[in-house]
Amino acid sequence: MSRIVYVNGEYLPEEAAKVSVFDRGFLFADAVYEVTSVLGGKLIDFAGHAARLSRSLGELEMENPLTEAEWLAVHREMVARNGLEDGLIYLQVTRGAADRDFAFPEAATPTVVLFTQSKPGLAESPAAKTGIKVASVPDIRWGRRDIKTVQLLYPSMAKMAAKKLGADDAWLVEDGFVTEGSSNNAYIVKGGTIVTRNLGTEILHGITRAAVLRFAREAQMKVEERPFTVEEAQGADEAFVTSASAFVMPVVAVDGAVLGDGTPGPVALRLREIYLEESRKAAV
């Protein structure tokens, strides 16, 4: 069955879901996005994604084309029209189409696109039971990673580089410290303390990160928000990554160094359990 894709107010079969070649999302990567998970037909952490979208648009001096209530309505309509049970809703807003010029167009209507990806059993990912291996690669992305733009070529290249190294995903390293994963935030656990990079322009301010750290603190776990090195990660008891689509995903090896006994650690598994339970309760 063909998916139904939202393009600028219209619900279209995916084959007909197109944008102008003059769209600045296509020509300049002048666009931001969000990915929201759906479990049991309900949206996970929707308010967080809506708030971050608004912030990303503001940083780029773009108007938010919809209100939060309208965004919610469109997301729900996409769930309904696609019969989505478990999966993802991707949304992208671009500055719109205009004749090509580096300067922002004076008047352009933002382009809004949403599509779904069905992922049956998303919360029961086999990878969460075995854990994933990561390989470190240099972080050469631009300096404003806190804005969730579609400038994703390097994260894609990093993921491919990690696969060539026999790993499942990449951890990006800048000035000797891990910034984050290719599309997720990175954590290590040592002596019961969870360590993850502090917020700044160097990393994405993960919606799942914020929720997981809140749950960790509520569960009396110790959290340190600071940079860590690959060497420190290799000496950790366990590690994990978080993202909207992978939730909490255990990491069992870093650059070939096996962590603990090479199976998912108890902190990662416990946080995954809490996150999924609490998020399902709060899903809308």
Added chain:
Amino acid sequence: MSRIVYVNGEYLPEEAAKVSVFDRGFLFADAVYEVTSVLGGKLIDFAGHAARLSRSLGELEMENPLTEAEWLAVHREMVARNGLEDGLIYLQVTRGAADRDFAFPEAATPTVVLFTQSKPGLAESPAAKTGIKVASVPDIRWGRRDIKTVQLLYPSMAKMAAKKLGADDAWLVEDGFVTEGSSNNAYIVKGGTIVTRNLGTEILHGITRAAVLRFAREAQMKVEERPFTVEEAQGADEAFVTSASAFVMPVVAVDGAVLGDGTPGPVALRLREIYLEESRKAAV
């Protein structure tokens, strides 16, 4: 009159020139481009652009979808169908459309788009007679600026920042040194010596840059390829930028400091003259 746009082998009215929302050029900025100038209906420096396109694609592990002869034929067809006398031909190649995933798709057909921009009197730009003012802004782009990708959001933001500072364009500064302009290579002239940033991953390897430096050396001008600071630029006799669309464009002020008497310098004007003369002769 509506332009004729090339999309994957078809020549379409611009209103119908669209790409899938699943195109990786739209979702991941997973695409490269070139801009070739047209003067008197003929292509300027075409071979240089074709060679750089091929290199950019190779760096991203993408196949070149057309041979150089085919690219030339499509460019000429675009000139003919659009009755283009003076202007630009923009071309973009993306990795193609595939369901969204950071990993490169195993099988995707590259998307090829070309469009024209008519610029009557392109070689007689009034700005070339008065010169432009530049303002320096931090260079926070990714680390592989030698690959001509569509990750152009920051150059756009830099141009807007420069305009807010009362300048016409931005010069990007990293670790204390000028890398290049927002969409052009940067030069200063002091005591008859032309200074411009040496090639590397920090800057685009300008096709116009290569030609202009060759012409300068042939004219017995002294050329130094090395980094320079904003302060050195402010103390220079003159400055200029080069690009495929602006050719050689004099710069008359850097961060408010007026160079010389505030009018285009003799080296910039002479190089512009030589470049236009030689390029027209070699146009195809």
